[in-house]
Amino acid sequence: MASLKELKGRINSVKSTQKITKAKQMVAAAKLRKAQAAAEAARPYAARLAEVMGSLASKVTVSETSPKLLAGTGSDQVHLLVVANSDKGLCGAFNSNIVKAALVKARELEAAGKTVLFYMVGRKGRPVIRRNYPKAVLAMFDTTDVREPGYDEAERVAAELVKLYEEGKFDVAHLFYSKFRSALLQEPTEQQIIPVPAPKTAAAGASAIGAAVVEYEPDEEDILAALLPRYLKTQIFGALLENSASEQGASMTAMDNATRNAGELIQKLTIQYNRSRQAAITTELVEIIAGAEAL
């Protein structure tokens, strides 16, 4: 049986842990609202761009002369997995879920005889990927000095990816991030970003705009070539925003659980403390009475 003093110390330490988790939970809740608003604000642009891409892509036939970002390099030997993680922990299984999804895909690709490379965004996924694939990390993008992911970061990531792509470092790129469903549910998602897949809204976009004859200036191919990198940026930006909303959601849930756990623990320890205090008092009384009787 632990002594009274020890018990008291433990109760105090659990209490201070609870304070931290509770604070982190509230911070996450506030940040979640912000991140959600940011993700929502980015939607009109992405939707418009996808629409335009769809209507353009339906007009341009993919040939050898079309931009590499759309047509691909002609092989699919080297795959780059872009893994977007957070920089901070205390968010439950958020990061490990994304990394797990990426590792599953990596094994699948390796089994098919492909080469796998990694591009890491964010800090938390690095050690795990490094341990599993020590030589496969092609590059890392540091976001530690950025508070919230903005379009500038997406731009830089996209520019770096396009540069690596043009240097022929990889043929296909997949993006791994966590899709925000709700504060309780985040889905690790995989998405092919290079070569750019034709947007799913292609049919809808074509019927909306394609009904009238649209004039292009410069011509379709040039516009498409200008649009592709922009589309890539938007996709990465969207992923970063979803990721940050997911991170806050996961953090909120995890910290809520931790706070509740700490509460239970405190209760248990307090009961134990009171019992042993009473036991000590009883023993003392018994001793005194026994002493008095002996006289």
Place this chain on the structure above:
Amino acid sequence: MALHFELVTPAKLVRSEDVHMVVVPGAEGEFGVLEGHAPFMSTIRDGALKVYRSESGAPEEIMIQGGFAEVGANGLTVLAEHVEG
């Protein structure tokens, strides 16, 4: 009589309003868009977007960077990467 004009950046929807005319700095020259313009799509060079709220008033200038303009049945949509002012 009014042209529906939307200016969108990745971060947010900057403008969505009815105006008289917008002059867009297209990649191959500036062009003005009035209501009932034929469907048209163009890339944009960095420059000032001039928004005329009424026929006589002075234009409001918005600096934009990188993007493209699309004129369709539902007005003019400008997608820009960066917007100032």
